[in-house]
Amino acid sequence: MSMTITEKILKHHSGNEKVVPGQLINAKIDIILAHDITTPAAISMLKEHNIDKVFDPKKIIVTPDHFVPNKDIKSAQLAKRLREWVSRHNIENYYEIGRHGVCHAILPEQGHVLPGTTIVCGDSHTCTHGALGAFATGIGSTDLAASIATGELWFKVPHSIKFQLDGKLQKGVYSKDIILNIIKDIGVDGALYKAMEFKGPTIDSLSIEARMTITNMAIEAGAKTGIIEPDQKTIDYLKDRTSAKYQIVKSDPDATYEKTLHYDASEIVPTVAIPNLPSNSRPAKDLEKQNISLDQVYIGSCTNGRIEDLRIAAQILKGSKTKKGTRLIIVPATTGIWMQAKDEGLFDIFNEAHAAISTPTCGACLGGHMGVLAKGETCLSTTNRNFTGRMGHPESKVYLASPATAAASAIEGKITDPTEYI
Amino acid sequence: MIQKAKAHVYKRDHINTDEIIPAQYLNTDNEKELAEHAMEDIDPDFTTRVRPGDIIIAKKDFGCGSSREHAIWSLRGAGIKAVIAETFARIYYRNSINNGLLAIECKGAADHVKTGDEIEINLETGKITNTTTGKTLEFAPIPKFALDIIASKGLLNYIKQKRT
Ligand code: SF4
Numbered sequence: 184m185s186m187t188i189t190e191k192i193l194k195h196h197s198g199n200e201k202v203v204p205g206q207l208i209n210a211k212i213d214i215i216l217a218h219d220i221t222t223p224a225a226i227s228m229l230k231e232h233n234i235d236k237v238f239d240p241k242k243i244i245v246t247p248d249h250f251v252p253n254k255d256i257k258s259a260q261l262a263k264r265l266r267e268w269v270s271r272h273n274i275e276n277y278y279e280i281g282r283h284g285v286c287h288a289i290l291p292e293q294g295h296v297l298p299g300t301t302i303v304c305g306d307s308h309t310c311t312h313g314a315l316g317a318f319a320t321g322i323g324s325t326d327l328a329a330s331i332a333t334g335e336l337w338f339k340v341p342h343s344i345k346f347q348l349d350g351k352l353q354k355g356v357y358s359k360d361i362i363l364n365i366i367k368d369i370g371v372d373g374a375l376y377k378a379m380e381f382k383g384p385t386i387d388s389l390s391i392e393a394r395m396t397i398t399n400m401a402i403e404a405g406a407k408t409g410i411i412e413p414d415q416k417t418i419d420y421l422k423d424r425t426s427a428k429y430q431i432v433k434s435d436p437d438a439t440y441e442k443t444l445h446y447d448a449s450e451i452v453p454t455v456a457i458p459n460l461p462s463n464s465r466p467a468k469d470l471e472k473q474n475i476s477l478d479q480v481y482i483g484s485c486t487n488g489r490i491e492d493l494r495i496a497a498q499i500l501k502g503s504k505t506k507k508g509t510r511l512i513i514v515p516a517t518t519g520i521w522m523q524a525k526d527e528g529l530f531d532i533f534n535e536a537h538a539a540i541s542t543p544t545c546g547a548c549l550g551g552h553m554g555v556l557a558k559g560e561t562c563l564s565t566t567n568r569n570f571t572g573r574m575g576h577p578e579s580k581v582y583l584a585s586p587a588t589a590a591a592s593a594i595e596g597k598i599t600d601p602t603e604y605i
Numbered sequence: 606m607i608q609k610a611k612a613h614v615y616k617r618d619h620i621n622t623d624e625i626i627p628a629q630y631l632n633t634d635n636e637k638e639l640a641e642h643a644m645e646d647i648d649p650d651f652t653t654r655v656r657p658g659d660i661i662i663a664k665k666d667f668g669c670g671s672s673r674e675h676a677i678w679s680l681r682g683a684g685i686k687a688v689i690a691e692t693f694a695r696i697y698y699r700n701s702i703n704n705g706l707l708a709i710e711c712k713g714a715a716d717h718v719k720t721g722d723e724i725e726i727n728l729e730t731g732k733i734t735n736t737t738t739g740k741t742l743e744f745a746p747i748p749k750f751a752l753d754i755i756a757s758k759g760l761l762n763y764i765k766q767k768r769t
Contacts, residue, residue: 207750221672224634232761250632257632307672307696323674323700324634325760333764337750371619372666376695405669407695460619549628549671570623570670572646577627 185435213300221305225328238334246278254552284517287485294424316413348385350449355602359585375405483514487565499590506596621670640682657684668697711744
């Protein structure tokens, strides 16, 4: 029977002969990713139920990221609970401050994401890891507790939607622009409960990092996961990062999709999502005419805080300064990226552009700390959500865009199409 | 069966978890503390009006956004017994069931109920009655495994019971 990549992975992990969309299955979990917000609650639940155990300490990867370095006493307590649990259960893969990173950036970077595997995390953007051909999905703390104790979790096998992308991206257009356009078309619940499978020559042409920006935002269309079939680029990406064995799983050519949407990627232009939904996209050019001035520009997060993103920003910022009245905050997503950016001299460019560079953290992306917005302020951000109050005061505004659009906008102090800066 | 539940109605789609419990309060998982800030970014007066046993009614895609179970805990801590929406975001729905908080999918509820109306929910017959106006609506049956988890008072108890 023909199956999609998602169905094949779930079949394999549930031990069933076959699976069909809608079917409830119990699947084995290969990797559990844990951070400082949702995991401490799961740990407490397990203790309360007298099942304070972990199914396999080698399969649990932990990094504090949301409120680190700890922003206050309460968040320090959470991080402490996480750290104590890690040592109680001899969890080796713990990335403490100084080696840490935003969870969805560090997991693939350190070679923990393998094609064909199942990955869960108490975080909605877990779908990021589908960029390497894994079935990865976000869960809450109770599901997390259940998977930590048992190494299994129930799922409903999702229907898959195919996004077929052909055509070459124009200058100044990046994978962020692709996913913003897709979400605009289908809406923030356009893929509710579904698997979004991205394929075609445009996807093939993208780096693994650029693919991650796309799968990262699958949840912004309500999807259970976003997934891309592994290819030679995936194999090359993994070569230096892991010696673990894995299986390349792909969709059958005649697999059944709920629907297929076609895109000509050469028609996509630099795009910005306006408040308060990621689906509210407009061409950056149109917004440029509206003179939307910016109090803050934020470059970072699990969506666009990787080395390629920082390189793109640096290329545009080189020799320029952030406009007076606009603050630029740049947050490399992991310690590894931070070091790489430093070694490549990107920090000199950022410093000269008057950017504030931070240690890796989720920080302002979720309105946590280190860049929270005041009442009435406006921010252009490379993150993934522009909900009411997402980055601070409920009356602050967040616009979403690519690192290129962010960098060009920082120079102009207003939303700006980056094309002429490339 | 839920009776005499006072409704808080939001005629809106996509009420997200950032609005239900803003991120600045995620530095705790204490239900009582979270409850003090439930719905803060969408309805700042909610916590002064809500009473134990009340329900929330909204339109499409309730609970979209982050996976924070804190959203459920804040509502449960505030005394909310059920949320009725046209559809729920996936992770929110799982979290709700896993915590034994009823999540009921029902079309049109937000159009036929006003804030302050009294509601009766009959899980067996799949009917919601607005006892203030007399209007009755039907809802999609809650899946059996979800009812089992709710009956066990949450997923972890359910797992423990199944294993013993
Ligand atoms: S960077 Fe933002 S979206 Fe990504 S995990 Fe952190 S808070 Fe969530």
